[in-house]
Amino acid sequence: MNTQTDLEIFLVTVPGLEPALKSEAVEKGFKKPVSAKGGVTVKGSWLDVWRANLDLRGASKVLVRLGTFRAMHLAQLDKRARRFPWQETLRNDIPVRIEVTCKKSKIYHQGAAKQRIETAITEELGAPISDDADLCIKVRIIEDLCTISLDTSGTGLHKRGHKEAVNKAPMRETLAALLLRQCQFTADEPVLDPMCGSGTFVIEAGEIAANLAPGRSRSFAFEQLASFDETRWEKLKEARAQTSQKPKSDIRFYGFDRDGGAIKISRANAERSGIDALCHFEKQAISHLTAPDGPTGLLIVNPPYGGRIGETKKLFPLYSALGKTLTDKFKGWRVAIITNNDALAKATDLPFKKSKTSFSHGGIRVTLFQTDPLT
Known part of the structure; x- marks a missing residue:
């Protein structure tokens, strides 16, 4: 298991409710919570990523920043994407989905950028690409800085696994x-x-x-990562269940x-x-x-x-x-x-x-x- 302890973890929420999510993150013992538009950033290990998905009631998603690099044109994006250490996080037998956003950058064509990232992953790692994959890599190219993040939740965290039936205009x-x-x-x-x-x-x-x-009855995207340790995950869930x-x-x-x-x-x-x-x-x-x-x-x-x-x-x-x-x-x-x-x-x-x-x-x-x- 990757024991990296200084991962940048972004807890996504509805804009306007960041203070409430930050309060919950503090209460649940997450380190160095800092509010930002649309969420709260905390520092931690992969174990903290698991715990955030399992235990935070207010987070909509849990994202992990995997790394950043500058890219001024598509050829540079292709080269640096190929050198990115995908194997530290992704498995070559699990399909991934790529989402790209470009703003205020010399690389402005999101479709072309997406294609370069997909090609880098398939050719360097061997992982298949699928638009239906649960595992999603989010690439943001803002002012020529390429930030690569991973959605560790999969299905939105409001889906606890208990509500099979909803009334009209449901509250998440x-x-x-x-x-x-x-x-x-x-x-x-x-x-x-x-x-x-x-x-x-x-x-x-x-x-x-x-x-x-809140996440006791569902699965998460991080269970498909190279960093996942099923034995430790089961122990974490069992320990949490005993606190009810x-x-x-x-x-x-x-x-x-x-x-x-x-x-x-x-x-x-x-x-x-x-x-x-x-x-x-x-x-x-x-x-x-x-x-x-x-x-x-x-x-x-x-x-x-x-x-x-x-x-x-x-x-x-x-x-x-x-x-x-x-x-x-x-x-x-x-x-x-x-x-x-x-x-x-x-x-x-x-x-x-x-x-x-x-x-x-x-x-x-x-x-x-x-x-x-x-x-």
């Missing part, structure tokens, strides 16, 4: 985890989502409370939705995650919503938001009714609402904090609005 698990962290969610308080869809917020909160590794725990006996996680199909989906997803005993899902309209017995906690909701003016206008009554219900029935609870429209948030008449968090969700710029405990 990685995004839900970061938003829970942004709301200062602690594992010893309940979480309630009154419009739960496929149950992402509720299930993510339950998994955090049970201290389960039972939350406090009175803490539960609640999801409600007026769509019975959504509730059925949520229950099935929670069962696959192994935390169905911690979660309570029930078909219920906002108008019938009441705070559950027991301690107060966090109510977080991602209500519908209109893409066009006419659609937005129709949502004002929903937001107003939601705000009134929460004001009347959720004293002591903190509230978090995700929406793309400040006017819709204002329609709830809730006492939101001045500080907000904006980010992209499904290509739409949205904002997380938060309150202190309601009085």
Whole structure:
């Protein structure tokens, strides 16, 4: 196994939520986290790469920078790509996929650059090239500097391996985890989502409370690398599994939705995650919503938001009714609402904090609005 300890590891996330991911990286013991646009850079070994994929809830991908070199023209790119130590990382029997981006460089033709990299790998290493390969090499040529990185995750890390069914406009698990962290969610308080869809917020909160590794049920691209050691990987997973725990006996996680199909989906997803005993899902309209017995906690909701003016206008009554219900029935609870429209948030008449968090969700710029405990 390659024991290199100073790898540059880039944890990818949604722009706007880098501070939350950096906080998680610090909490999980990753070294020298530094925020950058679209992610957080940490230093570590291949073991840290594995651990990041297994254990980080907020990262969308885990990339490793393999090296850099200057290339002013295609012939130079070809020569230096052939001298690159591919064999230290890649296997000659595993197909790879190449993605190239060129910006502000004398090499501007991405297709030609991609062809040169592919030829170098096939002729120097012997590895096959496939556009369908799980293993992806990302090449960025920016201002004539060629940076070669490896996607060690494969399928996006929001795919935990438990959610077989989703409702429309689903919230990704990685995004839900970061938003829970942004709301200062602690594992010893309940979480309630009154419009739960496929149950992402509720299930993510339950998994955090049970201290389960988010990547415990899936495979990763790094398992196909020359640096991979299956015995050490299995030991890492076993050690991590032993850290799971039972939350406090009175803490539960609640999801409600007026769509019975959504509730059925949520229950099935929670069962696959192994935390169905911690979660309570029930078909219920906002108008019938009441705070559950027991301690107060966090109510977080991602209500519908209109893409066009006419659609937005129709949502004002929903937001107003939601705000009134929460004001009347959720004293002591903190509230978090995700929406793309400040006017819709204002329609709830809730006492939101001045500080907000904006980010992209499904290509739409949205904002997380938060309150202190309601009085």
